[in-house]
Amino acid sequence: MVKICCIGAGYVGGPTMAVIALKCPNVQVTVVDIAEPRINAWNSGTLPIYEPGLDDVVKQCRGKNLFFSTEVEKHVAESDIIFVSVNTPTKTQGLGAGKAADLTYWESAARMIADVSKSDKIVVEKSTVPVKTAEAIERILTHNKKGINFTILSNPEFLAEGTAIQDLFNPDRVLIGGRETPEGQKAINALRDVYANWVPKERILCTNLWSAELSKLAANAFLAQRISSVNAMSALCESTGADVSQVSHSIGTDSRVGPKFLNASVGFGGSCFQKDILNLVYICECNGLPEVANYWKQVVKVNDYQKSRFVNRVVSSMFNTVSSKKIAILGFAFKKDTGDTRETPAIDVCKGLLGDKARLSIFDPQVTEDQILKDLSMKKFDKDHPSHLQPASPTSIKQVSIVGDAYEATKDSHGICILTEWDEFKKLDYQKVFDSMQKPAFVFDGRNIVDADKLRKIGFIVYCIGKPLDPWLKDMPAVA
């Protein structure tokens, strides 16, 4: 029986390995992590991450051919294939701080693999890493060879949170990169055989190591670039009376562009896009390509601009001050169907409004009070580091309250900011909401999910990203 071990039981390691276990009953899969609470949660009835369909997959194979353990060294030593799916966050200190990937966790995993291994291993990069990382990892693995052969593969993950299970069941492609040597090709074939249990052959792409590593960064850069492009257009739409949804639709019907991933928003979030683009920028700079670096840097800059534009719109619409006004924040996760808040635009929007002395009442159906308070007190980039490096307990913030439903959040408020596209926010009784609010009552829809005309009929002043402006909003001072 092939034995797989995955180091890192996070958003990628957990779901990915659960699906491999489900689809390959003849493979034994063990997911290991140094974080004991996380492993305990994987072994309990309440999984550590919220992902539609995940509970069901885990229930079907946990205890049969899927195991979660903190005995990292033991399982690494016993396995044939080792996936490494640890964090690769943005460096916060030292050379490349604020841009380069922090490979501390990867390096310590690689050193441990080298130390405990007693038989040949295939080591698979599952984490997103800078191009050429495999070369460095190879050096670590072979520094004390003991006659063991380590073959390194790059197998980046393309799942998106909220749809992880569906993405893993039916991936657009699985990418495997390896050395162009007989050992490299043999390792590629071994991993291809695992995926071939459920992924059609033509969707398993095999490349050299550097193409696979770079393709992951390039894929995220291209995806994020689409969002920044449409968000840049949204600003122009608001100035001209064009409607960004109509513009997106018109562009997306060109089969060369395609219709997906063209929704204007308050900005993209999530643990990957910003981190991976900054990493790409750093790699370009290190390779003496400042023009290429600046091109990609602009994608992040436009995203920051979109978030501050949103805050400015809220403040300027409300007589240029939100001081002491209650603002309801509906949604804090970076997208719907996840409880993940890493790099969520809600953090920057809330901090911006707090900077103008607003009182915030925040509701998200999947994010806990502790998490929101931690996020609002944490420094940029700290969030993606393991929890033992984060503030132990959240500090309460005077102007912020976290509430249990949308009606409580909006009661007596002056304005509502919709920051996550949860389905339940589309179905609220907006007449009831309006009746309970201060007047004039504002809705700032950062996800373009409400029926704006219906809300206007009720009496709201409504702002939607990239849509023709209400007369009220047009008359307010220009937004930077």
Ligand SMILES: NC(=O)c1ccc[n+]([C@@H]2O[C@H](COP(=O)([O-])OP(=O)(O)OC[C@H]3O[C@@H](n4cnc5c(N)ncnc54)[C@H](O)[C@@H]3O)[C@@H](O)[C@H]2O)c1
């Ligand atoms: N989250 C996503 O949607 C997604 C998608 C594709 C790729 N990725 C990439 O996958 C990687 C992991 O992302 P994630 O979201 O799963 O992160 P995560 O923080 O949810 O999980 C990483 C886990 O690794 C553990 N860990 C760190 N060092 C360890 C060590 N030395 N030994 C054992 N365990 C260790 C941490 O405790 C943590 O539980 C990152 O490189 C990320 O860029 C993420």
Ligand SMILES: O=c1ccn([C@@H]2O[C@H](COP(=O)(O)OP(=O)(O)O[C@H]3O[C@H](CO)[C@@H](O)[C@H](O)[C@H]3O)[C@@H](O)[C@H]2O)c(=O)[nH]1
């Ligand atoms: O048209 C769109 C699409 C997305 N978003 C926002 O973009 C962010 C990222 O969304 P999404 O890509 O769906 O989620 P992630 O889980 O971050 O997945 C991305 O990042 C992963 C980590 O690398 C990759 O594996 C995935 O392929 C890639 O889609 C979220 O804030 C979305 O709200 C928009 O604003 N407009």
